[in-house]
Amino acid sequence: MKCPKCGSTHIRKNGKRGDKQNHICADCGRQFIDNYSVLGYSQDVQKNMT
Structure with missing residues (x-):
């Protein structure tokens, strides 16, 4: 795992937020969160809304 800002591999665990490890x-x-996922509508739903 690498830091998204500086690219360093010196990473430590830093608690949890919900079910995700910080x-x-x-x-x-x-x-940062290792497995970041954006919540929102899928592209198909967004197309149908406009």
């Missing part, structure tokens, strides 16, 4: 970069301090 991580923090030991080099730059950026906090």
